[in-house]
Amino acid sequence: MRGVLHRYGTNLRLTERTPLLSLGEGSTPLVACRNLGGELGIELFAKYEGLNPTGSFKDRGMVLAVAKALEAGSRAVVCASTGNTSASAAAYAATAGIPCHVLLPAGKVALGKLAQALIYGAKVIAVRGNFDTALDLARDASRRLGLAIVNSVNPYRLRGQRSAAWEICDDLGDAPDWLAIPVGNAGNITAYWAGFVQYARSGKASRIPRMMGFQAEGASPMVRGEDVPQPETVATAIRIGRPVNARKARWAVRRSGGAFAAVSDPEILEAQRILASREGLFAEPASAAPLAGLLALARRNELPRGIRVVMVLTGNGLKDPDAALGKTPAITEIDGNWSSLEEVFRS
Numbered sequence: 581m582r583g584v585l586h587r588y589g590t591n592l593r594l595t596e597r598t599p600l601l602s603l604g605e606g607s608t609p610l611v612a613c614r615n616l617g618g619e620l621g622i623e624l625f626a627k628y629e630g631l632n633p634t635g636s637f638k639d640r641g642m643v644l645a646v647a648k649a650l651e652a653g654s655r656a657v658v659c660a661s662t663g664n665t666s667a668s669a670a671a672y673a674a675t676a677g678i679p680c681h682v683l684l685p686a687g688k689v690a691l692g693k694l695a696q697a698l699i700y701g702a703k704v705i706a707v708r709g710n711f712d713t714a715l716d717l718a719r720d721a722s723r724r725l726g727l728a729i730v731n732s733v734n735p736y737r738l739r740g741q742r743s744a745a746w747e748i749c750d751d752l753g754d755a756p757d758w759l760a761i762p763v764g765n766a767g768n769i770t771a772y773w774a775g776f777v778q779y780a781r782s783g784k785a786s787r788i789p790r791m792m793g794f795q796a797e798g799a800s801p802m803v804r805g806e807d808v809p810q811p812e813t814v815a816t817a818i819r820i821g822r823p824v825n826a827r828k829a830r831w832a833v834r835r836s837g838g839a840f841a842a843v844s845d846p847e848i849l850e851a852q853r854i855l856a857s858r859e860g861l862f863a864e865p866a867s868a869a870p871l872a873g874l875l876a877l878a879r880r881n882e883l884p885r886g887i888r889v890v891m892v893l894t895g896n897g898l899k900d901p902d903a904a905l906g907k908t909p910a911i912t913e914i915d916g917n918w919s920s921l922e923e924v925f926r927s
């Protein structure tokens with residue numbers, strides 16, 4: 581299986597000593613969302629990152645970060661995570677054959693992500709506190725114990741994540757007008773922008789998209805312009821109050837003519853349901869923030885007509901079934917005979 585290192589190695593500063601790890605990450609589908617696009621009056625695509633090996637975009641950068649950690653002789657990796665980074669780190673550490681330590685905000689990680697970290701064999705530590713506290717501790721562990729930190733403070737993470745922007749340009753033949761993306765630690769939006777810039781400079785794209793970053797209202801430091809000490813949102817993946825990549829992301833958004841905006845938890849859950857029921861795409865709540873934002877812009881007549889928009893579905897909906905089940909219709913239970921079933925179809 582050809583992964584990100586095999587396909588984009590020349591762009592990723594590999595050396596002869598970099599192990600070519602792969603779980604088959606990247607090459608995710610760019611799905612045309614004709615139903616919603618038609619309704620919104622735009623050409624809408626979804627970059628379906630939930631189909632990566634561990635179910636999120638994190639795999640693109642994690643494969644490079646862990647490969648580089650091995651190359652540098654690191655004997656273990658550490659990260660803090662709202663869930664997806666830990667799942668990805670644990671999987672790549674497993675294939676690399678080194679231990680992985682993950683620090684999670686206690687009680688605030690979706691069950692599927694927790695199950696992943698555990699089954700891949702990571703040492704899971706629940707921190708009483710939020711993600712920002714856990715990241716401070718992970719940095720301490722890295723510094724004091726010499727573990728390789730594989731959060732997005734590790735430059736290889738964002739470099740690998742650029743590959744998603746390259747794939748979008750390769751699929752569309754050019755960059756889109758807008759990129760709509762959820763923002764937590766503000767790493768991915770920075771990586772996409774850098775990826776688009778790199779492609780534009782090398783003549784493989786004619787433009788750089790407006791970078792449109794969407795946060796949850798209760799965890800929206802990029803929108804408010806200041807840290808949020810107690811971030812809170814149903815979209816636990818982006819429950820982050822002090823984004824480590826804030827400065828770089830602000831630059832990317834300003835340079836591209838984009839913007840940050842916030843959406844409410846009810847808007848996120850409604851967008852998640854609409855995405856699944858209208859397009860057949862099941863993404864986790866954080867990943868529905870961009871669609872929630874586009875729907876809100878359209879309601880206010882602020883969505884330009886006819887533009888080409890790619891929204892990034894960063895994580896798979898199966899990771900967090902609890903969040904999805906809140907708004908689904910009731911299940912009809914019947915006795916196991918035809919007349920009971922016939923009754924259901926008649927009513």
Ligand code: AN7
Nearest residue numbers: 661662664665764765766767768894895
């Ligand atoms: C599904 O796993 O920060 O703005 O520790 O899991 O680059 O942080 C997850 C982030 C969006 C935000 N969507 O990306 C972690 C973590 C999903 C995510 C984001 C995350 P960044």
